[in-house]
Amino acid sequence: MTRVLVIDDEPQIVRALVINLRARKYEVDAAHDGATALELAAAHHPDVVVLDLGLPDMDGVEVIKGLRGWTRVPILVLSARHTSDEKVEALDAGADDYVTKPFGMDELLARLRAAVRRAEPTGAGEDEVLVETDEFTVDLAAKKVQKHGKDVRLTPTEWHLLEVLVHNTGRLVSQRQLLQEVWGPSYGTETNYLRVYMAQLRRKLEADPSHPKHFVTEPGMGYRFER
Amino acid sequence: MTRVLVIDDEPQIVRALVINLRARKYEVDAAHDGATALELAAAHHPDVVVLDLGLPDMDGVEVIKGLRGWTRVPILVLSARHTSDEKVEALDAGADDYVTKPFGMDELLARLRAAVRRAEPTGAGEDEVLVETDEFTVDLAAKKVQKHGKDVRLTPTEWHLLEVLVHNTGRLVSQRQLLQEVWGPSYGTETNYLRVYMAQLRRKLEADPSHPKHFVTEPGMGYRFER
DNA sequence: CTGGCGCGTCAGGGTTGCGTCAAAGACGGT
DNA sequence: ACCGTCTTTGACGCAACCCTGACGCGCCAG
Numbered sequence: 382m383t384r385v386l387v388i389d390d391e392p393q394i395v396r397a398l399v400i401n402l403r404a405r406k407y408e409v410d411a412a413h414d415g416a417t418a419l420e421l422a423a424a425h426h427p428d429v430v431v432l433d434l435g436l437p438d439m440d441g442v443e444v445i446k447g448l449r450g451w452t453r454v455p456i457l458v459l460s461a462r463h464t465s466d467e468k469v470e471a472l473d474a475g476a477d478d479y480v481t482k483p484f485g486m487d488e489l490l491a492r493l494r495a496a497v498r499r500a501e502p503t504g505a506g507e508d509e510v511l512v513e514t515d516e517f518t519v520d521l522a523a524k525k526v527q528k529h530g531k532d533v534r535l536t537p538t539e540w541h542l543l544e545v546l547v548h549n550t551g552r553l554v555s556q557r558q559l560l561q562e563v564w565g566p567s568y569g570t571e572t573n574y575l576r577v578y579m580a581q582l583r584r585k586l587e588a589d590p591s592h593p594k595h596f597v598t599e600p601g602m603g604y605r606f607e608r
Numbered sequence: 609m610t611r612v613l614v615i616d617d618e619p620q621i622v623r624a625l626v627i628n629l630r631a632r633k634y635e636v637d638a639a640h641d642g643a644t645a646l647e648l649a650a651a652h653h654p655d656v657v658v659l660d661l662g663l664p665d666m667d668g669v670e671v672i673k674g675l676r677g678w679t680r681v682p683i684l685v686l687s688a689r690h691t692s693d694e695k696v697e698a699l700d701a702g703a704d705d706y707v708t709k710p711f712g713m714d715e716l717l718a719r720l721r722a723a724v725r726r727a728e729p730t731g732a733g734e735d736e737v738l739v740e741t742d743e744f745t746v747d748l749a750a751k752k753v754q755k756h757g758k759d760v761r762l763t764p765t766e767w768h769l770l771e772v773l774v775h776n777t778g779r780l781v782s783q784r785q786l787l788q789e790v791w792g793p794s795y796g797t798e799t800n801y802l803r804v805y806m807a808q809l810r811r812k813l814e815a816d817p818s819h820p821k822h823f824v825t826e827p828g829m830g831y832r833f834e835r
Numbered sequence: 836c837t838g839g840c841g842c843g844t845c846a847g848g849g850t851t852g853c854g855t856c857a858a859a860g861a862c863g864g865t
Numbered sequence: 866a867c868c869g870t871c872t873t874t875g876a877c878g879c880a881a882c883c884c885t886g887a888c889g890c891g892c893c894a895g
Contacts (some may be wrong), residue, residue, distance in 0.1 A: 425828070453726070469718040477722055478705060481714075491696040495704055499680070553751035563892075576853060583854095591854085600852065600880055600881065601764035602751065735858085763882060801884080802840060810843095827841065827892090 384425060387411045388444065389433035394482075397432065401486055415439035418504040419447050423522035427454060431489075434460040442474045446545065449475035449545050450520030451510055455496035458583055476582050481537065512547050514595055514608050517586050519547050526586070535586050538563065542578050546596070546606035551558065557601040579604060609654060609723055611635045615645040615671065616660035617687065621709075625658065628713055642666040646674050654681060656724050658716075661687040662763070669701045682723035686711065711833065738805035739774050741822055741835050743814050746774050753813070760812050765790060769805050778787035782830040785808060 385402055389395050390413045402409045409424055412418035422430065427470070429598055430448065430529060437484045439546045445456055460467060468479045478492050511517045517528040524540060526533045535543065541563045551562030560568040568574075583590040597605045612629055616622045624725040629636045630764050638650055641643035642663045649657065655824045657675065657764045661668030672683055685703045687694060695706045744755040751767060753760045762770065768790045773781060783802055787795040795801075806825075810817040 393798040413895090427844080431643040465714045468715045472722045475725075479719075485692040487692045488695045488699075491699040492706075495699045498702075511844095538872070542756075551750055553750075570719075571873095576855085577873085580854065595655060595793060598853070599751070599761075602767065605750075765883070798884095799841085800886090803844085804884085807843060807845095823840070 382406065382407045383429065384408045384410070384427040385493070386418065386422055386425065386430045388413075388415070388431065388435050388436070388559075390414060390435065391433070394433070394459075397486070398489075401490065405490070413437075415441070415444045415447075418444055422452070422454070424446060426452075426501070426522075429455045429457065431459060431491060431493070432476075434458060434462065442470055445471060445474040445476055447524075449477065449572070450524070453500075455500050457492060457496055464555035487583045496569065509550075511608065512550065516588050521547065530546075530584060536587065539578060539582055539585070542575075543582060550606050550608055553599055553603050553605045557603075560602065575604070609633065609635050610656065611654040612720070613636070613645065613649055613654035613657045614638045615640075615650065615658065615663070617641060617662065617664050618660070621660070622688075625716075628717065632717070633747050640664075642668070642671045642674075645671060649675060649679070649681070653679075655727070656720060657681055658681045658720070659685050659703075660682055661685060661694070664760070669697055670700040672703055674696060677784065680727075684716075684723055686716075686720060688730050706707065714822070731779055739777065739835070743815050746770065748774065755813060762809075762812065765805060766808055766812070770803075770809060777833050777835055780832045784830075786830065802831070 385407045387395055387398050387402075387409060388411075389398070392413075393414070395411050399409050411422050411423050413436075415438050418432070429587065432441060432444060436444065441458070445458075447551070448454065448456060455477045456475065456564060457481045459482060460471070460472045460479065461482045462468075463481050471479055471506075477496050480489055480492060510520065510522045517526060517533070519526050523545065523548050525542070526535060526540075540549075542559065545559060545562045545576070551591060556572050557569045559575060560571060563573060564571070579596060580590070583596050587593045589593060595607050597607055612634045614622055614625050614629075614636060615638075616625070617830050620639050622640070626638055637648050637654065639648050640663075645657075645663075647657070648654075649709050659668060659671060661719045663671065664680070668685065668687070672685075675681065675683060682704045683702065685698045685706045686709060687698070687706065688709045698706055704723050707716055709718060725744050733786075737747060739746040739748070744753060744760070746753050747769065752766075753762055753770070769786065772786060772789045783799050786802060787798060790802060796810075806823060807817070810820050810823050814820045814822060822834050824834055826832060
């Protein structure tokens with residue numbers, strides 16, 4: 382059974398979607414704001430997400446990024462905005478499709494089927510949501526890190542950096558790529574940022590920060606996360 | 609480089625698409641009817657297809673089915689028809705997205721990026737990026753070298769040199785080419801650099817550095833990497 | 836035999852890059 | 866408006882890397 386997560390703050394839209402989806406034998410969760418949506422997604426691992434960009438608590442694009450931090454689940458965006466910019470922004474943030482309101486239910490369902498269909502066969506190669514080392518654990522979905530069972534507090538930038546590194550476990554990530562993914566495309570040479578934040582990550586996570594086992598420096602090239 | 613196949617019978621639309629795509633460094637093929645489209649797709653294996661449903665020789669949906677018979681390449685449908693039925697039919701036939709004309713070029717390009725992005729593999733089913741010899745292995749994706757199972761640390765220049773040689777496994781690479789690829793286009797005669805760094809590579813990777821088996825010198829010409 | 840050429844090896848010095856610390860600046864919440 | 870947290874920026878020491886020059890060896894031609 383296909384699990385759908387519907388995120389929208391307008392009750393009548395949610396109701397219409399839920400009714401139609403349930404009638405077609407989908408399993409449906411609903412959230413009316415971004416925070417609970419991210420929680421639900423982490424807890425239930427839906428097969429597809431329907432997301433309204435106009436949420437009360439946070440920007441819809443932030444929800445997309447939050448999901449894309451740990452999963453490749455198809456995201457179908459709903460929005461009342463017709464402007465090209467909004468669409469481009471959402472799609473480039475990681476959305477798979479963009480439907481403007483008002484929408485035809487038939488079309489939405491067809492787009493949903495298309496999104497689920499192309500995700501299916503890839504579903505076998507599951508992404509690791511929980512990455513463990515001998516001394517700490519990274520939960521990409523819950524955005525939580527534990528060291529010897531105790532929660533570790535990371536700042537947003539620290540987390541983002543960790544996320545990129547863990548996504549490429551074992552692979553070398555160039556300093557340029559790290560800077561552009563964490564700080565934005567206009568960065569690329571500010572390697573001092575990396576030095577500072579790598580030091581903080583190591584101080585918080587490594588057993589011996591001055592002799593890192595998991596956050597390895599490859600001088601002149603980049604950094605590598607080793608399990 | 610990403611290969612795009614554009615299928616449309618209206619010359620001005622094809623021209624607009626081709627110009628925009630080429631400007632963004634896509635490799636573009638164009639077909640103006642379904643039959644040649646299917647041929648081109650089979651011959652060139654595009655990474656994404658942009659398909660106008662209104663073709664002179666056959667129904668666009670037939671083109672979709674024809675493609676879906678053997679490939680999962682993302683298909684982005686263009687159409688002047690706004691009716692829900694048409695969209696549903698195309699999407700259920702196997703299309704990935706449906707854009708109605710007139711369309712905004714920005715939006716189309718964003719949808720194209722989204723389609724290409726999700727088709728990209730992550731991590732697992734990768735290309736052949738592992739080169740093995742009897743004594744060491746080179747992982748081009750992770751930028752990692754192991755000798756008898758133990759990691760070997762290479763400096764950036766050493767790695768870069770190795771990369772060029774491995775990319776041309778079995779072929780002779782001229783000293784000029786090596787110098788220009790590793791040190792930059794203004795170099796070409798500083799063969800002493802090569803001597804020093806080849807020696808270091810051999811010392812780190814060869815079983816008997818003074819009698820190299822894999823990093824072969826072709827006197828006066830260049831070097832060759834043999835598996 | 837001898838000189839020249841190309842290649843391999845080695846070691847020293849200038850330079851770059853990294854880790855660390857500290858402090859100033861920006862931001863958000865109370 | 867104040868305060869705490871996070872981010873940015875600068876300075877410094879140290880290690881590693883890159884370049885360079887010198888030397889030895891083998892090969893070939895004169």
